[in-house]
Amino acid sequence: AQTVTQSQPEMSVQEAETVTLSCTYDTSESNYYLFWYKQPPSRQMILVIRQEAYKQQNATENRFSVNFQKAAKSFSLKISDSQLGDTAMYFCAFSQGGSEKLVFGKGTKLTVNP
Amino acid sequence: DTEVTQTPKHLVMGMTNKKSLKCEQHMGHRAMYWYKQKAKKPPELMFVYSYEKLSINESVPSRFSPECPNSSLLNLHLHALQPEDSALYLCASSLTATGLYEQYFGPGTRLTVT
Numbered sequence: 213a214q215t216v217t218q219s220q221p222e223m224s225v226q227e228a229e230t231v232t233l234s235c236t237y238d239t240s241e242s243n244y245y246l247f248w249y250k251q252p253p254s255r256q257m258i259l260v261i262r263q264e265a266y267k268q269q270n271a272t273e274n275r276f277s278v279n280f281q282k283a284a285k286s287f288s289l290k291i292s293d294s295q296l297g298d299t300a301m302y303f304c305a306f307s308q309g310g311s312e313k314l315v316f317g318k319g320t321k322l323t324v325n326p
Numbered sequence: 327d328t329e330v331t332q333t334p335k336h337l338v339m340g341m342t343n344k345k346s347l348k349c350e351q352h353m354g355h356r357a358m359y360w361y362k363q364k365a366k367k368p369p370e371l372m373f374v375y376s377y378e379k380l381s382i383n384e385s386v387p388s389r390f391s392p393e394c395p396n397s398s399l400l401n402l403h404l405h406a407l408q409p410e411d412s413a414l415y416l417c418a419s420s421l422t423a424t425g426l427y428e429q430y431f432g433p434g435t436r437l438t439v440t
Contacts, residue, residue, distance in 0.1 A: 255414060257369070259428050259429075312357070312382055312424070
């Protein structure tokens with residue numbers, strides 16, 4: 213079974229600084245997709261970024277970028293120029309092609325301090 | 327429009343009540359999901375509907391009864407719930423239930439069982 217591990221339960225960063233959230237996953241499949249979701253205190257889960265396993269290029273979305281290391285099964289999220297609105301729980305998630313399930317990590321609570 | 331709506335936002339019900347949660351999307355998605363989320367935990371999958379047919383039931387107690395009247399609507403009927411069922415119930419949708427596409431989440435219904 214696929215598993216997703218987020219080893220940092222909580223992190224904090226100063227406004228305008230850069231922070232990296234870690235995620236590792238375990239799978240024997242080759243066709244899969246990785247996601248980072250953000251859940252602010254308002255509790256709406258929002259998709260931050262998506263990475264297809266077959267793509268070597270790391271995905272970026274404005275201030276958010278990933279470092280996808282396929283051999284190491286690592287998928288970290290970098291947030292540049294952190295803003296107060298980035299304060300949220302961040303979930304790393306995995307889906308396998310052909311599967312209906314999205315497997316979540318336990319989450320990392322990020323606090324951006326002024 | 328990448329919006330999934332859920333009603334009601336909050337619900338308080340007694341253990342003998344019958345109530346329903348509603349979810350709606352107009353993105354043309356053919357897969358819809360119900361999740362249960364406890365505080366500081368990742369969402370737990372309950373049900374998956376694919377092309378209006380139930381494709382996954384994660385051994386959810388029968389006091390939760392899902393219904394998919396059409397491709398845009400998903401209901402969750404609640405009856406004889408227990409206090410431990412108090413949680414945030416999230417609805418999500420994706421283009422298909424093949425693991426190839428991201429899921430879009432609604433804001434959730436905060437359920438309290440008294």
